[in-house]
Structure formats: C-alpha cells, structure tokens
Amino acid sequence: MADVDADPKKLTRNQQAVLAALKGAGRPLTAYDVLGLPAIRKAGMKAPLTIYRALDKLIALGLVHRIESLNAFVHCGHGPHDHAAGFLICTDCGRTLEVHLESCENHLAGRARDQGFAVDDVRVEMTGRCPDCAGRAAVP
Amino acid sequence: MADVDADPKKLTRNQQAVLAALKGAGRPLTAYDVLGLPAIRKAGMKAPLTIYRALDKLIALGLVHRIESLNAFVHCGHGPHDHAAGFLICTDCGRTLEVHLESCENHLAGRARDQGFAVDDVRVEMTGRCPDCAGRAAVP
DNA sequence: TCGGACAATGTTATGATATAACATTTAAAA
DNA sequence: TTTTAAATGTTATATCATAACATTGTCCGA
Structure with a gap:
C-alpha cells in the first residue's frame, strides 16, 4: 500500500x-x-x-x-490514497480518468478469497472513449 | 468481443x-x-x-x-467467452487463476458510464498468493 | 561537528518486449 | 480457375526496462 x-x-x-x-x-x-x-x-x-x-x-x-x-x-x-485505483483509458485522446474502487475492490478481492487466493493488489484498467471523445464521435 | x-x-x-x-x-x-x-x-x-x-x-x-x-x-x-475475465496472479509460483466477472463488469462499467465514459473493454489483474503457495507460507 | 549508514544519483552497457516493411505462400471463395 | 484475403517468412529496428558499479548527498546519533 x-x-x-x-x-x-x-x-x-x-x-x-x-x-x-x-x-x-x-x-x-x-x-x-x-x-x-x-x-x-x-x-x-x-x-x-x-x-x-x-x-x-x-x-x-x-x-x-x-x-x-x-x-x-x-x-x-x-x-496519496490507500485503496485500489481503476483507470478509464481513452483510446482516442490517450487521456485517463481515475476512478476509486472502494466497493469494487471488496467485491473483486472477495471473489478471489472464495478461491483461497490471498490478494495483495488489485488493478483495473478499462478502455473506451472519454466523455469528450465519445461526444465528438456521436456528432461528427 | x-x-x-x-x-x-x-x-x-x-x-x-x-x-x-x-x-x-x-x-x-x-x-x-x-x-x-x-x-x-x-x-x-x-x-x-x-x-x-x-x-x-x-x-x-x-x-x-x-x-x-x-x-x-x-x-x-x-x-471462448464473451464477458470480461479477471486474473489472480500468484507472485510465488507464477501461475494464474481466471475468474469470471459477470457482475463486477457491470459494476465497473457502470461506474465508468456514470462519468460519461463509453467502455469497450475491462481488464482486472490481482496479485497475491494462490491457495497452494498461501498454504505453504502459513505452515513453513 | 564528525562520521557512519543509507538513499539517491551518474554512467555505461545490455536485456527483454514488440513492431515495421516487404516479399512470398497458402487457403478460401467467386 | 481466377482472384482475394489471410497467413507466413525474413530482416531489421523500435520500444521498454534493468544490471553493475562507482560516486555523491542527506540525515541522524555519538
């Protein structure tokens, strides 16, 4: 951490x-x-x-x-923060948005523990289009 | 997909x-x-x-x-499957466990959409110790 | 203030991962 | 069969990351 x-x-x-x-x-x-x-x-x-x-x-x-x-x-x-971060990566402009994962982290890590896995770190990366680029694509 | x-x-x-x-x-x-x-x-x-x-x-x-x-x-x-996969990566033995993310994916992608982000793909990777290696560590 | 410990830096070289460009062959479809 | 798209072969090179070792800077306790 x-x-x-x-x-x-x-x-x-x-x-x-x-x-x-x-x-x-x-x-x-x-x-x-x-x-x-x-x-x-x-x-x-x-x-x-x-x-x-x-x-x-x-x-x-x-x-x-x-x-x-x-x-x-x-x-x-x-x-600085202690919980896992997730990233939204825009494939158009290359910018990222960081999202916090307080709840997701528990869900994900819980899934892992169900399988006997001891989780140290959670990484989430999502690709797509950010609000700006999604807007431009919709109205060309 | x-x-x-x-x-x-x-x-x-x-x-x-x-x-x-x-x-x-x-x-x-x-x-x-x-x-x-x-x-x-x-x-x-x-x-x-x-x-x-x-x-x-x-x-x-x-x-x-x-x-x-x-x-x-x-x-x-x-x-082959259509939903996002998550991976549990054991830092001891290097093996991975694949977990399905039907529910998490919705949660994560929902978070993204809340911010106006159009999600194409979700990737989740978690590091830690797998059941075998966690067991060995606990009883040395 | 001195000096020991440890973190950070500088420098050179090299290792590890991934793709470009272009010619050729193979497979599938019309 | 022709023609079209996908896959392959080959060489070179781009991109990302660390090893090894010497040196310098910083901090703290004696």
Whole structure:
C-alpha cells in the first residue's frame, strides 16, 4: 500500500521534476516520453534509469500510478490514497480518468478469497472513449 | 468481443502450436518463452513476429488472454467467452487463476458510464498468493 | 561537528518486449 | 480457375526496462 504519510516536500530534485512533468502532461507518459521533455533534460536527467528510479519512488509514495496496458505512468490526481485505483483509458485522446474502487475492490478481492487466493493488489484498467471523445464521435 | 463461434479446427499450424504450448505450460508465458520451446522450434517458428502473430489471432478468438502486468500470455481454460475475465496472479509460483466477472463488469462499467465514459473493454489483474503457495507460507 | 549508514544519483552497457516493411505462400471463395 | 484475403517468412529496428558499479548527498546519533 501507498505510504500515505509521505511528505512531498521531501522529494528529491529528480523526483520533483518527474512528478511535475506528469502533472503537466495531464495524461499518461512513458518513461521515454518523460526523458524527452526539455524540462527534464534541463534538470540534468539524461538516462532512462534516472527516470525509472524517480518513477519507482513516486509510485511507492502513491503519487504516480503505472498503467500496465500502456507501459506508461500517470500523475495521481487524488493525492496519496490507500485503496485500489481503476483507470478509464481513452483510446482516442490517450487521456485517463481515475476512478476509486472502494466497493469494487471488496467485491473483486472477495471473489478471489472464495478461491483461497490471498490478494495483495488489485488493478483495473478499462478502455473506451472519454466523455469528450465519445461526444465528438456521436456528432461528427 | 471474442468470436465465440470460432472453430478451433480452423487454426493454422502456427496457431495450433502456440496454443498447445500455452495449454501445456499451465501458466503465463512471454512470447519469447514460447519462442524458446523445443516444440515451437520443431514447428519451424523461429522469429518473434511469428509468435506474436499467432498470439494476436488466438487472442482475437478468445482462446488466449494477455496478462498486461506480466507481458505474458495464458491459455483460456474456460473456452471462448464473451464477458470480461479477471486474473489472480500468484507472485510465488507464477501461475494464474481466471475468474469470471459477470457482475463486477457491470459494476465497473457502470461506474465508468456514470462519468460519461463509453467502455469497450475491462481488464482486472490481482496479485497475491494462490491457495497452494498461501498454504505453504502459513505452515513453513 | 564528525562520521557512519543509507538513499539517491551518474554512467555505461545490455536485456527483454514488440513492431515495421516487404516479399512470398497458402487457403478460401467467386 | 481466377482472384482475394489471410497467413507466413525474413530482416531489421523500435520500444521498454534493468544490471553493475562507482560516486555523491542527506540525515541522524555519538
């Protein structure tokens, strides 16, 4: 689970730079997308590993989520939280919406426990079209 | 959605070989795992693309599922089906359990629709320990 | 303040996953 | 049989991620 007590002020320069990049993007970016950003190069980061290390930390702090089906990373707009997050991924514009799964998580994890499975983590990713893109498609 | 009317007899030699490999493994394999299997080399497949193409087809037919968080592929033990599948991934032994999500899918997709999101596909992956491994851990 | 411990960083190289492009063959249908 | 679509073969390359090891920075207790 995320370390909800994390103090954002304690982030290192690299971590701050990567977090700011994801925040500014407003959508998931791959590690190499981040690496390519001018602000990141200006911060002196120039190797993939530098980005991945910052991302690892930010994920551990619950400030960033990894989107498995995109191999990408997105800023968590909800602040650190302890319950599982679900993502709605728009296949048109590439943006994601984060949804909380308090109730679903119990349902899903309950299903798992029924089978004797001890659940550590729940990941939900849904693809489709976001409100904006769905609207555009309907009225072309 | 999966083509439930798919006829397994119509699978090509490559597709049959890959499907048999995943079936035999009983757990998720990466494309390169599959490529490395003697039976696959004997079938004449020797390039990654050959494997990926067979996998693409098998996935489209609903005979194989991709596990995003493992970059791996697993045989679907339930036969082709039309509803979303969830996976319980054991971090000890690497095996997966597939669970059906009839009810959860509605719940999740409903949440999405509440936000104006048009859902095409739902993916659920849970990590933890399977009954066997959880048992071993509890009684060491 | 010093010094030890630990986290973070820098650097280079490489491993692992996935697809592009284009020629050829096979299978199915008209 | 012709013609059409799908599958395959082959080579090269793109994309995502980590290993290994040296160095630096930070924090806290003695």
